Amino acid sequence: MNHRERVMAILNYEDYDLMPVVHFGLWNETLQKWVDDGHVSEEEASGHTGGNPPPSVMERLGFDFGWPGRGIGGNYGFIPAFEPEVVEELPDGARKVRNADGVIVLQMPGAGSIPAEIDHLLKDRKSWEEHYLPRLQSNEKRIDLQRIEEMKNESSELPLSIFCGSMIGTIRNWVGVEGLSYIYVDDEALLDEIIETHFNLIYRCVEKILATGIRFDMGSYWEDICFKNGPLVIPSVFEEKCGPRYAMLSSLLKEHGTNFSFLDCDGMIDSLIPTWIANGVNIMFPIEVGTWHASIKPWRETYGREMRGVGGMDKKVFAKDYKAVEQEVERLKPLVELGGFIPCPDHRIAPDAKWENIQYYCELMHRTF
Numbered sequence: 001m002n003h004r005e006r007v008m009a010i011l012n013y014e015d016y017d018l019m020p021v022v023h024f025g026l027w028n029e030t031l032q033k034w035v036d037d038g039h040v041s042e043e044e045a046s047g048h049t050g051g052n053p054p055p056s057v058m059e060r061l062g063f064d065f066g067w068p069g070r071g072i073g074g075n076y077g078f079i080p081a082f083e084p085e086v087v088e089e090l091p092d093g094a095r096k097v098r099n100a101d102g103v104i105v106l107q108m109p110g111a112g113s114i115p116a117e118i119d120h121l122l123k124d125r126k127s128w129e130e131h132y133l134p135r136l137q138s139n140e141k142r143i144d145l146q147r148i149e150e151m152k153n154e155s156s157e158l159p160l161s162i163f164c165g166s167m168i169g170t171i172r173n174w175v176g177v178e179g180l181s182y183i184y185v186d187d188e189a190l191l192d193e194i195i196e197t198h199f200n201l202i203y204r205c206v207e208k209i210l211a212t213g214i215r216f217d218m219g220s221y222w223e224d225i226c227f228k229n230g231p232l233v234i235p236s237v238f239e240e241k242c243g244p245r246y247a248m249l250s251s252l253l254k255e256h257g258t259n260f261s262f263l264d265c266d267g268m269i270d271s272l273i274p275t276w277i278a279n280g281v282n283i284m285f286p287i288e289v290g291t292w293h294a295s296i297k298p299w300r301e302t303y304g305r306e307m308r309g310v311g312g313m314d315k316k317v318f319a320k321d322y323k324a325v326e327q328e329v330e331r332l333k334p335l336v337e338l339g340g341f342i343p344c345p346d347h348r349i350a351p352d353a354k355w356e357n358i359q360y361y362c363e364l365m366h367r368t369f
Contacts, residue, residue, distance in 0.1 A: 002157035003064055008217060011260055011283070011308055013339045019369035020064045021362050022310070022344045024286060026050035029112050029351040031057075039355050050348055061355070062362025065158055067285070067310055067344050068220060068262065072151060073163025074205030075142045076170070076198070078135035082121075101174050102131060122174045125190050132174070136197055142205050145212065152214045161218040162209060164249050164261070165202040167242035168233060169223035171195060177232050184237060192241070199245045206249060210256045219253045219261035221246075221281060226267030228291055239275045250280025262310060266347065268292050270299075277303050286311030288346045296341050297334075308340035315345035318353035318361065325361045329368055336369060 001009070001017050009016040028050040034040040040057050048054050058066065081100040088096040093109040102121035122132055151160070171194055172180050183191045210216075225232050250261060262283035263276055269284065276284075287294050287309050296309035313332060317324040332343050343365070349358065 004157055004159045007159045010342055011340060013305060019336065021062060021365045022065055022067045022342060023058060023063045024067050024344055024347060026053050026349045027351055030349055030353060033351050034355065061358050068161045068218065069158030070156060071161040071163055071220060072148060074209065076165045076202050076205065079139060079141060117176050120176050120179050128190060128194060133197065136201055138201060138204055143208055148209060148212050148214055159217040161220045162206065162216040164206055164219045164221050166222050167199065167245050168195065169225045171198060172225060172232065180233065195241055203249065206252060216258045219258055221261065221263045223263065223265040226265055226269050228267060230268050231272050235271045238272055243275045243279050246279035246281055273299060277306060282306050283308040283310060286344060286346045289314040300338055305340060310342045311344045311346045313343045313345050315349055318349060318357045322360055325357055325364060329364050
């Protein structure tokens with residue numbers, strides 16, 4: 001079996017010969033640390049980021065591939081994008097910058113984490129119609145038909161997914177958490193228009209890609225609409241505004257033979273899972289262990305075998321020792337035995353990870369599964 005066949009067998013609760021050992025990339029600082037430590041050469045790292053690490057590096061660590069393997073989708077963003085500009089230089093070296101989403105963020109010198117949001121251009125109908133709506137129109141630049149044709153003819157042992165965008169997480173990026181809450185209360189019709197405009201753009205692109213005849217193993221979505229205590233949107237609102245749109249895309253995918261979709265959402269996602277499962281999204285990712293001990297086990301008990309998962313491996317053990325790695329792999333055993341589950345570090349591997357611990361994890365995973 002190749003890795004594509006193994007992944008599909010696992011998701012279908014069928015027999016397979018071995019469990020692929022997969023990753024989800026690194027922090028950029030992790031890759032640079034490995035360069036500084038001599039594990040990775042400057043030449044090898046050149047042109048790569050943590051989200052797209054050098055394949056040779058991950059192979060030396062022992063990973064089989066990066067989840068989800070191969071993927072393509074349309075450009076569902078702004079055309080043209082907002083031109084990034086410095087709004088204000090501060091005495092301590094920090095800068096207020098308007099980013100490609102039209103959001104003013106605070107960039108701190110030397111900081112690698114997500115910058116704080118200071119202000120948002122999208123506040124009301126006037127700013128929506130003037131700055132955003134014109135940038136969300138269909139055009140030929142949104143789909144790379146040449147690349148799609150190349151992928152149709154590629155012989156690959158990795159699963160292939162089609163990116164189906166975001167129903168509300170991207171919009172949250174444009175308006176902020178507070179802005180999303182206020183728009184829902186102050187002008188629900190505007191929120192509905194924003195969601196519908198963005199969804200229609202996504203749907204049309206997905207429809208055109210599928211019409212080329214390329215066959216996908218999975219659909220994929222991104223939301224990141226939760227944090228450590230729960231969702232950043234009221235679950236009933238999420239169900240009302242997003243559920244029917246997930247259902248429409250799931251139906252479209254199934255018409256073209258794609259029965260699986262995975263959802264990339266960080267944080268405590270439990271109260272949003274009913275909407276996803278009911279509307280055809282049947283693989284949760286990355287199942288962050290975090291401070292709330294996320295696991296596929298209680299979800300499987302609630303939703304049955306329709307619930308699959310990728311992730312759920314506590315990457316914090318990479319900063320500890322071999323014993324911690326062994327205990328984590330032992331913890332994963334009964335979860336793998338449930339079926340429909342592929343362990344993966346529960347997000348980008350952090351700079352405190354020890355190279356030798358990751359190697360040991362990959363070796364142990366290959367031996368165990």
